[in-house]
Amino acid sequence: AQSVSQHNHHVILSEAASLELGCNYSYGGTVNLFWYVQYPGQHLQLLLKYFSGDPLVKGIKGFEAEFIKSKFSFNLRKPSVQWSDTAEYFCAVNEGNAGNMLTFGGGTRLMVKP
């Protein structure tokens, strides 16, 4: 069974700081990759996804992620965070031949100080 690791459990940043959240997965075959965000009191929402093609994926709200196959990584980045980015972020992986069932990482709780 595959696993997904998010190494940063809690991140605290000041507004305008740059953000990079790490995500590594264990499956060696074809994968689809996702980042979800959960704002306080809200449901999980899709930030961005990678299926194939350009490994640099742009999502909503200025987020982007880069798929590096050789490193089994899909790190999330944002050049300048805002207070409204305070949320929990989850990386998720779907094996290419497993429908759309997702394996999630443990999540990273981001707090942005105004």
Added chain:
Amino acid sequence: ETGVTQSPTHLIKTRGQQVTLRCSSQSGHNTVSWYQQALGQGPQFIFQYYREEENGRGNFPPRFSGLQFPNYSSELNVNALELDDSALYLCASSFDSNEQFFGPGTRLTVL
């Protein structure tokens, strides 16, 4: 608004009891997946239903069971509740294997 709704919002049960959680999928979706999110952890896949049939199952015991109805809504049933079943239960719907849309979840507390 994703259109996926879940009921109830919160639920308190005691050990050994049974519980049924409900999910209404987004209009046009035919696939429902259930996830368990324990406190401080990421969601874990329980099972998926596609056109009323179980279409995949995660590492959960048989006392976790489900149903999908002709209108594609779904139920998650848990028998013989244990303390460790306390969690947020998330439902996600999709059309076939496309993007999943998540509901707000049901918070289950087992005492």
